[in-house]
Amino acid sequence: MKGRVFSQSSLRLLVGAVSFITTGMFLGNMLFIYMGVLPIVYVLLGLAIPNPGAPEVAQPAETSTLWVDQDVSVRRPISVKGGMGHVLVGETLPPEFELIEGSNIRLLWKGAGDLDTELSYTIRCTRRGVYAFDELRWESGHSLGMTSTELGSSEVDQTLLVRPQPFHIRRVRQQKTFSKFIMPSEAHIKMGIPTTEYKEIREYSFGDSYRHINWKATSRVASLGKPPMVNSYEMEGMKVVWIFLDTSREMALGTNVKNGFEYGVQAVLGLAQFYLSRNCRVGFSLYDDNKQTVNLRRVSRTGGLGALPDISPLGGASGEGDLHLYETGDFLIPDSGKRQLHKISEKLLEAELYGGVYNLKQSIQRCRGHIIGTNPLFVIVTSINERAVTKLSEGLGEVRRYIRLSRKANPSALIVHVSGYGITAQGEDEEAASQIITLENRALLRSMRGQGAQVIHWDPSTQHFSDVLLSQVGRR
Amino acid sequence: MRSRFYLVRGIEILIAFGTCLLAVQSFFSSWLYESINMAVNNLLIRFGLQFIPTTVEVDQVFPLIVTVLVVLVTVYNGLLGRSGNIMNLYNVNIMLVSPELLGFSRLNWLQLIGVPMALEPRREASVVLVTCLVVVGGYTIQYFTSRYREELSEYGSRGIGKEELDAVLYNQSITSVALMVASVSVVVGFSYAVPVLKERLHAAFGGLPSIYIVLGVASTLIVTFSLRVFLRERLVGREGAKGDGDSPA
Numbered sequence: 001m002k003g004r005v006f007s008q009s010s011l012r013l014l015v016g017a018v019s020f021i022t023t024g025m026f027l028g029n030m031l032f033i034y035m036g037v038l039p040i041v042y043v044l045l046g047l048a049i050p051n052p053g054a055p056e057v058a059q060p061a062e063t064s065t066l067w068v069d070q071d072v073s074v075r076r077p078i079s080v081k082g083g084m085g086h087v088l089v090g091e092t093l094p095p096e097f098e099l100i101e102g103s104n105i106r107l108l109w110k111g112a113g114d115l116d117t118e119l120s121y122t123i124r125c126t127r128r129g130v131y132a133f134d135e136l137r138w139e140s141g142h143s144l145g146m147t148s149t150e151l152g153s154s155e156v157d158q159t160l161l162v163r164p165q166p167f168h169i170r171r172v173r174q175q176k177t178f179s180k181f182i183m184p185s186e187a188h189i190k191m192g193i194p195t196t197e198y199k200e201i202r203e204y205s206f207g208d209s210y211r212h213i214n215w216k217a218t219s220r221v222a223s224l225g226k227p228p229m230v231n232s233y234e235m236e237g238m239k240v241v242w243i244f245l246d247t248s249r250e251m252a253l254g255t256n257v258k259n260g261f262e263y264g265v266q267a268v269l270g271l272a273q274f275y276l277s278r279n280c281r282v283g284f285s286l287y288d289d290n291k292q293t294v295n296l297r298r299v300s301r302t303g304g305l306g307a308l309p310d311i312s313p314l315g316g317a318s319g320e321g322d323l324h325l326y327e328t329g330d331f332l333i334p335d336s337g338k339r340q341l342h343k344i345s346e347k348l349l350e351a352e353l354y355g356g357v358y359n360l361k362q363s364i365q366r367c368r369g370h371i372i373g374t375n376p377l378f379v380i381v382t383s384i385n386e387r388a389v390t391k392l393s394e395g396l397g398e399v400r401r402y403i404r405l406s407r408k409a410n411p412s413a414l415i416v417h418v419s420g421y422g423i424t425a426q427g428e429d430e431e432a433a434s435q436i437i438t439l440e441n442r443a444l445l446r447s448m449r450g451q452g453a454q455v456i457h458w459d460p461s462t463q464h465f466s467d468v469l470l471s472q473v474g475r476r
Numbered sequence: 477m478r479s480r481f482y483l484v485r486g487i488e489i490l491i492a493f494g495t496c497l498l499a500v501q502s503f504f505s506s507w508l509y510e511s512i513n514m515a516v517n518n519l520l521i522r523f524g525l526q527f528i529p530t531t532v533e534v535d536q537v538f539p540l541i542v543t544v545l546v547v548l549v550t551v552y553n554g555l556l557g558r559s560g561n562i563m564n565l566y567n568v569n570i571m572l573v574s575p576e577l578l579g580f581s582r583l584n585w586l587q588l589i590g591v592p593m594a595l596e597p598r599r600e601a602s603v604v605l606v607t608c609l610v611v612v613g614g615y616t617i618q619y620f621t622s623r624y625r626e627e628l629s630e631y632g633s634r635g636i637g638k639e640e641l642d643a644v645l646y647n648q649s650i651t652s653v654a655l656m657v658a659s660v661s662v663v664v665g666f667s668y669a670v671p672v673l674k675e676r677l678h679a680a681f682g683g684l685p686s687i688y689i690v691l692g693v694a695s696t697l698i699v700t701f702s703l704r705v706f707l708r709e710r711l712v713g714r715e716g717a718k719g720d721g722d723s724p725a
Contacts, residue, residue, distance in 0.1 A: 007623075009619065009620060009623045011705070013616060013619070014702075014705070018698060018702070021694065021698065025691055025694075025695075026583070027578070027581035027582070027583045027585065028581055028582030028583050029577065029578070029580050029581040029582070029583075030580070030667070030670070031577055031580050031601065031604060031605055031608055032577065033694070034605060034608070034609065034663055034666070034667050035608050035609065035612050037663055037666065038609055038612050038613060038616070038659055038660065038663045039612065039616055041659040041662050041663060042613075042616055042655060042656060042659040045655050045658060045659055045662075046655060084651070086644045086648070088631060088636075103635065103636075103637065105634065105635055105636060106636070106640065107628075107631055107636045107640040107641065107644055108640075108644075109643055109644045109647045109648075111647065141627070143647075143648060143651050144620050144624070144648065144651065144652055144655070145620060145623055145624045145627060145648075146620075
């Protein structure tokens with residue numbers, strides 16, 4: 001805090017006072033002198049009242065977790081002691097936050113007594129990420145504006161962890177329906193050791209253990225002459241799912257807040273949650289098909305799998321930046337359970353557009369050591385267009401190398417095509433144009449299906465992700 | 477309802493109106509007005525334009541016209557509430573008060589410039605003192621309030637609600653008025669204390685004219701205070717410039 005400096009108003013008044021006194025002294029006129037003394041007394045009395053002290057902020061909870069688009073109330077109890085005048089307190093909000101209610105800036109009057117109040121407002125975060133609120137800025141002004149305003153900041157230690165909202169995908173439990181939504185090949189095994197993970201309730205069939213009969217459900221359907229109902233449990237197995245999220249410019253269609261990539265992040269989180277809840281081991285990687293080719297073979301010779309490439313993936317020379325990318329890791333090895341979901345969630349929090357280091361093919365190659373022998377399901381969340389289709393085909397070619405094709409010829413990969421044109425379209429003309437482009441892209445989607453992938457077309461502007469997946473449900 | 481805002485504006489207009497009336501009254505009590513009045517009458521008689529029959533009636537009509545004009549200007553300036561307008565108002569008021577004020581000077585400056593006219597005060601010195609203090613005090617309050625309002629309007633552009641702005645302005649105005657009342661009281665008390673002090677000083681300093689002592693002490697204080705302010709401004713300004721220079725690019 002700097003020393004107090006007279007404001008221009010005070011100096012101007014003092015100059016006027018001195019001129020009155022000088023005139024009075026020259027003319028021998030005491031009334032002039034008294035007129036000059038008045039502003040001086042006024043300023044001196046005013047200066048005896050100091051500016052309000054620095055506001056003290058009660059420390060809030062250090063870290064709060066919330067979902068994207070969730071409202072959060074922020075309350076900052078503020079206490080100002082000493083002095084008199086106005087105090088402006090405010091907090092800078094990141095651009096991703098939307099002020100819903102109240103104000104993040106307040107002008108307060110600090111009277112003779114202590115001031116205890118609070119800065120409260122409601123905000124909504126429109127984008128995932130980690131946001132730190134580390135200071136409350138303030139301005140403290142003299143009660144009459146006689147001294148210059150003091151500026152400062154009080155420490156606030158709060159972090160808002162904004163997580164992407166996952167699309168909860170529920171299992172269809174009606175017996176007459178079945179899901180065409182693909183699962184890893186290993187998930188279709190009927191034999192194996194049942195886990196304690198509940199799968200569904202179904203009619204008793206020969207060979208089921210009596211211990212698994214659900215007596216309550218059986219009593220409900222007994223009058224209808226139906227066989228007993230049994231609880232079915234997931235079988236233990238090596239079900240592995242690899243999810244690849246595209247971070248290239250193809251996913252950037254839309255606004256900063258709502259774009260293909262943000263919807264892709266939410267889809268990935270939903271899919272990861274779905275597969276993890278089915279006892280699958282889920283791996284995750286980011287990729288960017290616009291990144292130039294990196295010579296991975298040389299890398300494996302010099303440093304083995306996962307070693308630092310000798311050519312910068314971003315086109316520049318290798319340096320600390322590349323090392324950082326490597327150290328933070330651009331993929332997560334498959335694992336199961338809530339911990340893995342948390343890891344994926346953390347990874348997605350940091351994920352940014354253009355954040356992928358390798359293209360799809362290279363990303364798969366880098367994960368090769370963890371893929372071989374697991375016969376996994378590949379899920380690729382991307383936006384398909386003419387520019388991206390070649391690289392995607394190369395990626396699918398790489399995928400086929402690790403897939404053991406079954407007799408039923410199940411799809412080797414699931415591609416979630418996030419159509420971003422609908423997000424950007426505004427007005428009838430643009431919507432019509434977006435529909436035309438979507439129709440044109442159908443041929444590309446067909447070509448992807450021809451390469452053994454199941455393609456789900458998702459337009460976030462018109463469909464919820466759950467609805468898209470429900471369209472994969474058929475009747476027996 | 478912005479009741480506090482309108483209350484502050486009401487106080488401002490009341491101050492402007494009150495100071496203006498006092499200034500006009502002071503002008504009509506001055507030797508200058510008497511001279512102007514006589515000159516106007518003589519001109520009217522000389523050119524045969526005396527549509528008002530007697531001097532007595534001119535005395536009644538002329539102040540009325542001047543008062544209405546000044547009040548209109550005052551209200552207009554007061555309604556605008558800008559610091560520039562407040563300055564104009566203050567200048568007008570000081571101009572109106574000055575003739576009567578000059579009547580209390582020990583030095584007859586008119587005789588110095590060769591005008592044979594005696595500056596005789598028409599009213600009591602205490603009445604004139606209160607008038608002058610009210611004029612200067614009113615100006616001071618209005619000046620600070622207008623500057624403060626300008627500062628607050630900047631806050632308004634930064635998203636502060638009008639209610640909060642009005643509350644701060646209201647409290648500032650109340651503080652300013654209270655402080656001015658205290659200051660006027662101090663100065664009035666000082667003016668009554670001066671004659672007593674004068675005698676004491678005269679006795680203490682062995683017949684040295686007290687005016688020299690008062691002026692000497694006052695001058696010393698003023699010079700010291702001004703020097704302190706000047707040096708402080710210089711030092712703080714230099715520290716600020718140094719700090720800016722040190723800041724990383």
